[in-house]
Amino acid sequence: MKLTELLNIENLNKQGIIHLLSLRDEFETKLLFAKADKVRKKYxxxxxxxxxxxxxxxxxxxxCLYCGLRLHNKNLPRYRMSKDEILNTARFIYKAGIRTIVLQSGEDSLYDCSEIESIIKEIKNELNVAITLSLGERSFEEYKIWKDAGADRYLLKHETANPKLYSIYHQGDDLENRLVHLRYLKSIGYQIGSGNIIGLPKQTLEDIADDLMLLKKLDVDMASISPFIPSPQTPYGNETKANVDLTLKGMATARIVLKDVHIPATTALGTLDEIGREKGLKVGANIIMPNYTPNPYRQNYQIYPDKKCISDDPLACGSCLTLMIELLGRQVGKTKGHSLKKVLA
Ligand code: SF4
Known part of the structure; x- marks a missing residue:
């Protein structure tokens, strides 16, 4: 089948997805990216x-074998921000005109449920924002309490749809358990985000195709297709970093397959390639997630090293990103940017 015909198929099957991910010809790759950009514009x-x-x-x-925050990394200085520090940062983000606040951490069971609940309530009482939680796997009871407190979205990446690789990367954990959590989150009303990591050791194009098909099956509201960057203090510290081109093809194919989902141009992509986020926005992405973690903490959230903008002052983020977005002929969203499947804003 010709590429132009393949790009017009409404529901691509696995072979079609693998074909798009495998494109080598420059002209054909441009056709893929142009199609993804068109689908992004439509939805x-x-x-x-x-x-x-x-x-x-x-x-x-x-x-997790690929992550610098893993428990066994004893060289990383650890921190927990206080409630007041979190609330002050949330106010700062709001003043910058941003209407979604993402509360992110490792799987930190000592940051207890009621403390997070009260942070969610205070932010929602004071600021007209959406809240995304990205706290890893927690108990169903906790998910429900935080939802009732006002959280809108939960981001829990599946990382890989290959159960064997999932078990390797997560030291024996079960992919099915992760999927049970995602389905539960959706069932109680969260807008859910999930996603994979392109370029992890032992991953094949077939695995990436399965990732995209799984995201469709889960009916996610947000899909993050981000590149692997080896972190020196981990078992995968000497592995090869992801290929930027393959990551872009993954994002473009995700846009074509998933259509009405939010797709971020990730900070990891911007770390691998100086203009990675701009490239991502041209191949289907419609989200940027600037890091407002204050100093001195921001240096130590080291999932991977040399994170983009890590030494920049968060004060400068807004104007820098606005310029980047406007230079691409796009505009910064002024709403909460809820799920495209049910616009609630
Ligand atoms: S990926 Fe998440 S759960 Fe795994 S070690 Fe890193 S922070 Fe912890």
Missing amino acids: CGDEVHLRGIIEFSNHCDQH
């Missing part, structure tokens, strides 16, 4: 939504 318009991240704790009870 998301030209707005780029900003999500302000507060990485409030870098403690983690888990041992």
